[in-house]
Structure formats: structure tokens, C-alpha cells
Amino acid sequence: MRPTLPAGACPTRKGVGWPSPLSPPMRTALLAVLLVPAALAQPTTSAWPEIRAERIARLLPEAMDRAEVDAWLILCRENDNDPMARHVGCENAGGEAAFLFFRTDDGLSPIAVSPAGEATALGELGVHDRVIEIERGAGVWPSVVALFDEHAPEAVAINRGSTPIADGLSSTQYERMQAGLGDWMDRTVSAERLISEWLAVKTPAEVEIMREAAALTARWQEEAYAAAVPGVTTDRDIADFLEARMAEAGVGDGWAPDQNPAVNSGRDRGHSHPTDRVIQPGDFIQTDFGIRVGDMWVTDIQRFAYVLAPGETEPPAEALARWEAAKRGSRAAFEAMRPGARGVDVDLAQRAVMREDGSLPVMWSTGHPVGYWAHDSGPSLGGGQEGRTPSGRQLDVLRPGMTFAFDGFHAWPLEGDDTKTISVEEMVVITDDGAEWLVPPQEDLILIPSR
Known part of the structure; x- marks a missing residue:
């Protein structure tokens, strides 16, 4: 039998009032998330887009510095996406797309390389400073290599590591990365430290x-x-x-x-x-x-x-x-x-x-x-x-x-x-x-x- 709660039987404890750092729109979104089931089916109504933008702008540069990397490369795709997808704005990837974050003197330069179609939606999200649109089936690697040549990173974090959260690359994606990056592959390091430093805070x-x-x-x-x-x-x-x-x-x-x-x-x-x-x-x-x-x-x-x-x-x-x-x-x-x-x-x-x-x-x-x-x-x-x-x-x-x-x-x-x-x-x-x-x-x- 499933137990039912007798009237007045719930034990109570004295609550604590906590100061809220949420802006009024975010507070409204939070209450909707907690109290209205339909809100969970509509991520655009949640506080996440605003929070994600803050996390990328404020916390990611600090995490990159602690991890001693000056670029981060994430590959995204449909059906079996990287665990970091929602954190970097590629949760709706279709064909394989590349998402890059370059450490700059004044913060970050986030850039997406995406097949036509999804590229339009990525631009509307506003997560990335630039969205480079490529023909479907053309492959991301020529554009990624050109960006590396432009920014000349010394250490490039890629999603391979001992923890599942940091181990987002499939074996075939890694093989294509090796072929596509050429000599730049020598500068890649595990993103495990970067991801840990970023997500933990x-x-x-x-x-x-x-x-x-x-x-x-x-x-x-x-x-x-x-x-x-x-x-x-x-x-x-x-x-x-x-x-x-x-x-x-x-x-x-x-x-x-x-x-x-x-x-x-x-x-x-x-x-x-x-x-x-x-x-x-x-x-x-x-x-x-x-x-x-x-x-x-x-x-x-x-x-x-x-x-x-x-x-x-x-x-x-x-x-x-x-x-x-x-x-x-x-x-x-x-x-x-x-x-x-x-x-x-x-x-x-x-x-x-x-x-x-x-x-x-x-x-x-x-x-x-x-x-x-x-x-x-x-x-x-x-x-x-x-x-x-x-x-x-x-x-x-x-x-x-x-x-x-x-x-x-x-x-x-x-x-x-x-x-x-x-x-x-x-x-x-x-x-x-x-x-x-x-x-x-x-x-x-x-x-x-x-x-």
C-alpha cells in the first residue's frame, strides 16, 4: 500500500530565511521551475540562459587560467552529445559542430563552427561572439585549423579524461580530430582539470x-x-x-x-x-x-x-x-x-x-x-x-x-x-x-x- 499523510502529521522544523541574489525575472523563473510542472518542459522559461552567460563570461576565464590552457575545443552532435553540451550552448547540435573558447587579454572569445541551418539558431542564442557557418557535410576541421592559426594557442583542452563528465569525445570523433588538426594535435591536453575547475564553482x-x-x-x-x-x-x-x-x-x-x-x-x-x-x-x-x-x-x-x-x-x-x-x-x-x-x-x-x-x-x-x-x-x-x-x-x-x-x-x-x-x-x-x-x-x- 502507498502511505498517505495524516492531517497534521508532518514533522516540522524551524525554517531559515536566506537572502536571494536572484533578479526579479530569475526569481519568477525559479518559482515556475519549482512549482509549475509545465515549466520543466520549456527550458527557455528557466533561469539557465542568464546563468550560463554569467558562468561563461565570469567563471570560465578563471578556470582556464587555473587549468593552464588558453583554448578549449568541444565537439557536439545529435543523439549522443558531449556532457558539456548544455554548458557551452550546443545542446541542439545536428550535424557535427565545433565550439571553441579562446582566452584573451580581456576575457574570452567564444566561437562556434556549425553546419548551415543550426548555425542560424546558434547565432540567436547569443552564447558565442562568432558563428561560422559551413556547408553541410563539409566538415569543421578547415575552419577550426584556421581559428587556431589565428589565435595561436599554446595548450588546447579537449574532452578526454578519466571522469565521465570530462570524457565526451567518442573514439571516432577523436580519430577525426587527429586527422583534422594535424600538427595542432600536439598542443592538445585533457580538459578534465578545466571542467573540474569550472563546474565545481x-x-x-x-x-x-x-x-x-x-x-x-x-x-x-x-x-x-x-x-x-x-x-x-x-x-x-x-x-x-x-x-x-x-x-x-x-x-x-x-x-x-x-x-x-x-x-x-x-x-x-x-x-x-x-x-x-x-x-x-x-x-x-x-x-x-x-x-x-x-x-x-x-x-x-x-x-x-x-x-x-x-x-x-x-x-x-x-x-x-x-x-x-x-x-x-x-x-x-x-x-x-x-x-x-x-x-x-x-x-x-x-x-x-x-x-x-x-x-x-x-x-x-x-x-x-x-x-x-x-x-x-x-x-x-x-x-x-x-x-x-x-x-x-x-x-x-x-x-x-x-x-x-x-x-x-x-x-x-x-x-x-x-x-x-x-x-x-x-x-x-x-x-x-x-x-x-x-x-x-x-x-x-x-x-x-x-x-
């Missing part, structure tokens, strides 16, 4: 959108728990409740629909689909849930509940101790998140608390960037696991404007080789002097009484 308007979406994500989980009935409600019922809320509001999934939300009242199962397990007294219930708003920004929040036995008004001391231990790990990680800290430093701060509190080690990293994907590009809050040597994104430093989802861990053994882990997950933005919660963190277990 969000504008104030984006942070505000994510705040609004995070508030919905957390509130709906509380409502789902308030509607649960021990001995009747299943994990799948709780997921159905949340999916119904998403459908009513017209928002999308934060990640793969089959695993969103991930509801688990039993042993650890990692990222997985909910089952038909009936919740019982003594269960810790984990809900890992994310939504997508504006067809662009996602959330990733976990809320935990405890199922009380008949006659209980609070959990047993052992259960409360485990919850408080997970909170201590979360707060240690939070305090470690500040500009200049490395991702691994955050992870190590929490693991020190876990050892003190007698937690089993966990395989998962403390946290990850979140924004355009649930696992976005940017520093990884991991690498502190025993026996591992931190590397790559775990050594990257945090900067103001970066947004993260991170867990407070405490794990203990069950019968056999099974474990149970509290991993209450919050979202934050890095500020000039630390970190700031996007929504108030979960302080207390949500209690589900037996009825």
Missing part, C-alpha cells in the same frame, strides 16, 4: 536555486516518514510516496530513476533500488533522495528515521549513541570544509572521529561535489580510507562557491558479515571562511511510532 543564483530544491528534498522525506506505519509500510511504499511528490511538483530525478529514492530499512545495500521489506520496530531507515529542478540542478540528501517499539517514546540508548556518533562525524567534516583545504583533509577529519567512536570503517568517501549531477565535477572528499593513498581529485582544494553533499558516518556489525551504516547526508556551499548549510542539518532522528 556555482554562482550565487545557482546556490539559491539549490537551496530551494534542497528544502523540498528534505521536507518530502520528513513527510514520507510521517506517513509510514510499522508492520505495514514497505521501503517501496516510502519510495512511491516520494515519487508521487516529484510527479506532483513536476521535478525530475537527481540520478537513475530505478535507484532514486534509495530507501533501505535493512542491512547496507549501497546505491540500490528499494525493496518490499516491511519496516519493523528497531529499524533505522535510510532514504537517499535527490531531485532535478529546471532540468539542470540536482540535490542529494539523506534523512534517517528510527522505528519505535510499541510503548516507546524515544529510541534505546544504544541507538541514540549511534546516531550521535554519526552526527559528530558529520560536524567534524563540516568544520574541516574551508577554502584551501584538500578533499582528503575533510575525509580524514571525519575518520578520526569514527575511530574514536568505535565505528567500523566504511568504503565510501565522506562526500562529493553536487550540482549539475549528483556526483558532479570537482574535489572529492575522500582518500582517507585505511590502506589508500590519496590522489587526483582527492588532493584538489576547496574554493568559495563549490557545493558538496557529504555524509556523517557510523557503522556497526549485524549478524553474519552484514553491516548497518548511518550516513546522514547534507548539502553545503563553501564560503570565504568556511562552509554553510544549504538547509538546516538533521539534528534529531525522525521517530516513527508503532500504532
Whole structure:
């Protein structure tokens, strides 16, 4: 059965008023995105075009400087487009098109090379200073080489890398690039560093959108728990409740629909689909849930509940101790998140608390960037696991404007080789002097009484 929310049964928490950096038109667009389902089918009504223009003009030059590249080349095409397509204005590519960004003394020179037809629409978008129209079937490479000859870049970023977000080139596209660029190919480097530096930082308007979406994500989980009935409600019922809320509001999934939300009242199962397990007294219930708003920004929040036995008004001391231990790990990680800290430093701060509190080690990293994907590009809050040597994104430093989802861990053994882990997950933005919660963190277990 699908649980229904009893009148007045939703737990409440005192809200926090946040200053909004959105202009009035953008604020109207945001409210439409969050409240009107039809808005999601009409991207032109969203705040994204204005935000994208700001991101390209203000943040991309800084990212190129940090990545030490002075040109970026992206290839776009229909049906199987590059993950960066919507970020650079080529989401509607038909025939193969090239999008280039050249670093200049006063900013950027964005240029598109596109087959006739789509070139007209690209010019109307206004993302690029120049749109070079080529005959259909002629190929982009003569025009791209001419632009390289004109701008003479020393390092050209191309979308090949170890992370899916930065690995947009197909093997055939790469082969054509090698043939088309000739000697310029020797100056190409992976765009992975550039993409990480650029995407990880969000504008104030984006942070505000994510705040609004995070508030919905957390509130709906509380409502789902308030509607649960021990001995009747299943994990799948709780997921159905949340999916119904998403459908009513017209928002999308934060990640793969089959695993969103991930509801688990039993042993650890990692990222997985909910089952038909009936919740019982003594269960810790984990809900890992994310939504997508504006067809662009996602959330990733976990809320935990405890199922009380008949006659209980609070959990047993052992259960409360485990919850408080997970909170201590979360707060240690939070305090470690500040500009200049490395991702691994955050992870190590929490693991020190876990050892003190007698937690089993966990395989998962403390946290990850979140924004355009649930696992976005940017520093990884991991690498502190025993026996591992931190590397790559775990050594990257945090900067103001970066947004993260991170867990407070405490794990203990069950019968056999099974474990149970509290991993209450919050979202934050890095500020000039630390970190700031996007929504108030979960302080207390949500209690589900037996009825």
C-alpha cells in the first residue's frame, strides 16, 4: 500500500530565511521551475540562459587560467552529445559542430563552427561572439585549423579524461580530430582539470536555486516518514510516496530513476533500488533522495528515521549513541570544509572521529561535489580510507562557491558479515571562511511510532 499523510502529521522544523541574489525575472523563473510542472518542459522559461552567460563570461576565464590552457575545443552532435553540451550552448547540435573558447587579454572569445541551418539558431542564442557557418557535410576541421592559426594557442583542452563528465569525445570523433588538426594535435591536453575547475564553482543564483530544491528534498522525506506505519509500510511504499511528490511538483530525478529514492530499512545495500521489506520496530531507515529542478540542478540528501517499539517514546540508548556518533562525524567534516583545504583533509577529519567512536570503517568517501549531477565535477572528499593513498581529485582544494553533499558516518556489525551504516547526508556551499548549510542539518532522528 502507498502511505498517505495524516492531517497534521508532518514533522516540522524551524525554517531559515536566506537572502536571494536572484533578479526579479530569475526569481519568477525559479518559482515556475519549482512549482509549475509545465515549466520543466520549456527550458527557455528557466533561469539557465542568464546563468550560463554569467558562468561563461565570469567563471570560465578563471578556470582556464587555473587549468593552464588558453583554448578549449568541444565537439557536439545529435543523439549522443558531449556532457558539456548544455554548458557551452550546443545542446541542439545536428550535424557535427565545433565550439571553441579562446582566452584573451580581456576575457574570452567564444566561437562556434556549425553546419548551415543550426548555425542560424546558434547565432540567436547569443552564447558565442562568432558563428561560422559551413556547408553541410563539409566538415569543421578547415575552419577550426584556421581559428587556431589565428589565435595561436599554446595548450588546447579537449574532452578526454578519466571522469565521465570530462570524457565526451567518442573514439571516432577523436580519430577525426587527429586527422583534422594535424600538427595542432600536439598542443592538445585533457580538459578534465578545466571542467573540474569550472563546474565545481556555482554562482550565487545557482546556490539559491539549490537551496530551494534542497528544502523540498528534505521536507518530502520528513513527510514520507510521517506517513509510514510499522508492520505495514514497505521501503517501496516510502519510495512511491516520494515519487508521487516529484510527479506532483513536476521535478525530475537527481540520478537513475530505478535507484532514486534509495530507501533501505535493512542491512547496507549501497546505491540500490528499494525493496518490499516491511519496516519493523528497531529499524533505522535510510532514504537517499535527490531531485532535478529546471532540468539542470540536482540535490542529494539523506534523512534517517528510527522505528519505535510499541510503548516507546524515544529510541534505546544504544541507538541514540549511534546516531550521535554519526552526527559528530558529520560536524567534524563540516568544520574541516574551508577554502584551501584538500578533499582528503575533510575525509580524514571525519575518520578520526569514527575511530574514536568505535565505528567500523566504511568504503565510501565522506562526500562529493553536487550540482549539475549528483556526483558532479570537482574535489572529492575522500582518500582517507585505511590502506589508500590519496590522489587526483582527492588532493584538489576547496574554493568559495563549490557545493558538496557529504555524509556523517557510523557503522556497526549485524549478524553474519552484514553491516548497518548511518550516513546522514547534507548539502553545503563553501564560503570565504568556511562552509554553510544549504538547509538546516538533521539534528534529531525522525521517530516513527508503532500504532
